[in-house]
Amino acid sequence: MKIINLDHFAATKMRPEVKTAMDPFFEQEYGNPQSIHTLSDAPREALDKARNQAASLLNCSSAEVIFTSSGSESNNLAIKGTAFARLEKGKHVVTSSIEHFSVLNAVKSLARLGFEFTQVPVDRYGFVDPADVKKAMRKDTILVSITHASNEIGTIQNIKDISKIAHEGGAFIHTDANSSCGFIETDVKNLDVDMLSCAPHRFYGPKGSGIFYLKKGVRIMPLIDGGVQEFGRRAGTENVPAIVGAGVACELAKNEFKARQEHLFPIQKHIISGVLSSMDEVYLNGHPEKRLPNNINFVIKYIEGESILMWLNNNGIMVASGSACTSKILKSSHVLNAIGIDPALAQGSLLITLGEDNTMGDAEYFVEKLPQIVEKLRNMSPLYEEVKKQKEAQKATQSA
Numbered sequence: 043m044k045i046i047n048l049d050h051f052a053a054t055k056m057r058p059e060v061k062t063a064m065d066p067f068f069e070q071e072y073g074n075p076q077s078i079h080t081l082s083d084a085p086r087e088a089l090d091k092a093r094n095q096a097a098s099l100l101n102c103s104s105a106e107v108i109f110t111s112s113g114s115e116s117n118n119l120a121i122k123g124t125a126f127a128r129l130e131k132g133k134h135v136v137t138s139s140i141e142h143f144s145v146l147n148a149v150k151s152l153a154r155l156g157f158e159f160t161q162v163p164v165d166r167y168g169f170v171d172p173a174d175v176k177k178a179m180r181k182d183t184i185l186v187s188i189t190h191a192s193n194e195i196g197t198i199q200n201i202k203d204i205s206k207i208a209h210e211g212g213a214f215i216h217t218d219a220n221s222s223c224g225f226i227e228t229d230v231k232n233l234d235v236d237m238l239s240c241a242p243h244r245f246y247g248p249k250g251s252g253i254f255y256l257k258k259g260v261r262i263m264p265l266i267d268g269g270v271q272e273f274g275r276r277a278g279t280e281n282v283p284a285i286v287g288a289g290v291a292c293e294l295a296k297n298e299f300k301a302r303q304e305h306l307f308p309i310q311k312h313i314i315s316g317v318l319s320s321m322d323e324v325y326l327n328g329h330p331e332k333r334l335p336n337n338i339n340f341v342i343k344y345i346e347g348e349s350i351l352m353w354l355n356n357n358g359i360m361v362a363s364g365s366a367c368t369s370k371i372l373k374s375s376h377v378l379n380a381i382g383i384d385p386a387l388a389q390g391s392l393l394i395t396l397g398e399d400n401t402m403g404d405a406e407y408f409v410e411k412l413p414q415i416v417e418k419l420r421n422m423s424p425l426y427e428e429v430k431k432q433k434e435a436q437k438a439t440q441s442a
Contacts, residue, residue, distance in 0.1 A: 043358045046404045050244075050336060050397035051193055051221060052362060057246040057294060060287045064248065067283040075280055076271065085282045092289025096253050099292040100238065101229040103258065108272045109285050110252035113220035113241030114144035115265075117187075119254055119276065120216040120237040121148040123262030124185045125157060128214075132182025133157040136213070138170045139380040140192050145218055146376075149187075167329040168197035168381050172204050179211040186215045190233070191222040194377040194393060195328030196337030198226065205234040214260055220244060223253075224295035225302055225336055236260045246398070247291030251284035306335040306396050309405045313338055313394060316409030321416055327378060327391070338394040341383055345419040347391045353415040359408055362393040 047055075067088065073081030075089045090104070097104040110116045125135065135149055139161045149159045160178040164170055170188055179186075186208035191198045201217050208215040216237035219228045224245025230238055238255040242248065256262065256275065268277025314326060323343035342350065347363030354361055374388035383391075394408075 046359045046407065047399065048359060048361045048394045048396065048404070048408065051393070051395040053243055053249065054246045054397055055399065056248055056287065057291065059294065060247055060290045063290045064283040064287045067286055071282075075282060076269065085280075088282060088286050088289075089280060092285045092292075095289035095293045099223070099228070099296045100240075100253075100255050101231050102255055105273065106230075106256055106258055108254040108256055108275050109280065109288065110254050110276055111250055111281070112252040113218070113239050113244075114142075114252075116239035116241075116252045116254035117142065117144040117216075117218055117220075118148045119262065119265055120239060121145065121185065121187055122152065122265055123275075124214055124216070124237070124260075125152050126263040127261045128184040131212070132180070132184045134180050134183045135159040136162065136175060136178045136183055136186045136208075138162050138164060138188050140164050140168055140170075140194070140377045141187070141189055142193055142218055142220065145187055145189070164197075164380050166381050167332075168192050168195045168327075168377070169329070169332075170199055170204065172200060172207055175204050176207045176211075179207065179213065181212075183208075183211055183213045186213050188215075188217060189221075190217045190219040190228065190238075191226070191334050191337075192328065192377060193221040194375060195339045195381065196221075196333035197328045198222065198332050198334065201233045201235065209234070221337070222334060224291070225299055225306070225334055227299070230255050230257070237262075242288040242291040245291055245295050248284045248287040250281060251288040253288060253292070302398060303335045305398060306400075309396055309400055309402055310335060310338060312402060312405045313408060316405070317412060320409065320413045324416075327381065327383065336396040338396075340392045340394075341378070341387050342390045342392060342416055343387060344390070344423050345416065346389050349419050350390075350392055350412075350415060353419065354411065357411050357415070359411065362395070363391055 071084040073085045075082055075086040093104040093107045096107045133156060137145060137149055153159060162170055162174040162178050175186060188199055188204050190201055205215045214236040217235050219238050220241040222228060223240035236257045240253045242251050264275050266277045271277055271280055317324060325341045327339040327341060351361060351363055374385040375391060378388035378391055379385060
C-alpha cells in the first residue's frame with residue numbers, strides 16, 4: 043500500500059543534500075569545535091558555514107544566529123531569557139490565544155514566578171488585531187510574542203505592524219516562525235523583530251536542531267549555563283551534524299521557497315475545493331487566502347477527528363488532528379476554541395500539512411477517500427442519524 047504523508051508539520055523527510063553534508067561529522071570529522079587543535083578545524087568551519095547559511099535565510103548577521111536543540115527551546119529562550127534579563131523593566135508579557143504550547147506554557151511558567159501575561163484574542167480567521175496588542179501594552183510590558191503563522195490553521199499574522207506597536211511601548215518583539223520558515227519569507231528586517239524561532243526539521247532539515255535569531259543589542263539571560271558556546275547564550279557542546287544539516291536546509295529554503303509555493307498552492311487549492319464541494323457540514327479553518335501554502339485545517343461535523351485519522355491511516359494517508367505536541371491530549375484544540383469553534387465540533391478537526399513530495403495525485407486520492415470515510419463514520423453516528431431524519435422531514439415538508 044502506498045503511503046501518503048499529509049502530516050509534514052510533525053516532521054519532514056531530510057533532503058539527500060542535508061544528509062550528505064551531515065555524514066562526515068559523525069565519524070571522520072568528530073572533533074569539538076571549541077578545541078584548539080587540528081581535529082576541531084573542520085567542525086568549527088562547518089559551524090561557521092551553517093551560521094552564515096541560516097543568517098542568509100533570515101537576512102541577518104551570522105553573529106545574530108544561535109543554534110538550539112529545537113523550535114521549542116528557541117521559543118523558551120526568547121520568552122524566559124527576555125523575562126529574566128528585564129526584571130528591572132517589568133514583569134508583563136503579551137501573547138495571543140493561538141500560540142504554540144512552547145510559548146503558552148513558557149509564559150505560564152513565568153506566571154508561577156510572579157510575572158503577569160495578557161493573551162490578546164483573535165478573530166474567526168485567527169488574525170491578531172494590532173489594535174488589541176496596543177490595548178494590552180502596559181508600562182511594565184517587557185515582551186510581545188506573536189506567532190508568525192499558526193501551526194494549526196495556517197493564518198499569517200501582520201507581524202510588522204505588531205512589531206511597531208511593541209517597540210513604541212518599549213517592549214521587545216519575538217515571533218514563532220517554526221511553521222512559516224522555509225515556506226514564506228522570514229526576513230527579520232522586514233518583520234522588524236528582535237527575536238525569531240525556527241525549526242529546520244519542518245523544512246527538510248534534521249530533528250534535534252533549532253535556530254534562534256537574536257537581534258544585536260537585545261539582551262537575554264541564558265537558560266543553560268556552562269561554557270562560551272553560541273556567544274555565551276546557549277552552553278553545551280555543539281551538535282555539529284545537526285547544525286550542519288540545519289544550515290543546508292536553510293540554504294535550500296532560501297533558494298527554493300518560491301518554487302515550493304508554486305508547487306504547494308495548487309495542491310492545497312485542489313484539496314480545499316474538492317473537500318468542501320464533496321461533503322456538507324465541513325468547514326475550512328483559518329483564512330482562505332492569507333495562509334501558509336502547506337496548511338489546511340477542516341472541521342467535519344458529527345464525527346471525531348481521531349476516527350477519521352485511523353480510517354485514513356488504513357488507506358495509507360497520514361494526517362493529524364491538531365498540533366503534533368497536542369494530538370495525544372483528549373481535549374479540543376485551544377486554537378480552534380480561540381477562533382470560536384464549538385469544543386464539540388473541534389473534536390472533528392483534521393489538519394493536513396503538505397510537503398514537496400506530495401503530488402496532485404495524492405490530493406486527488408485524498409479527496410476521493412475522505413468523503414467515503416466520512417460517510418461511513420457518519421452512518422455509525424446516532425447524532426448524524428437524527429440530523430438525517432430532520433433533513434428528510436424538511437425535504438418532505440418543502441415538496442408537500
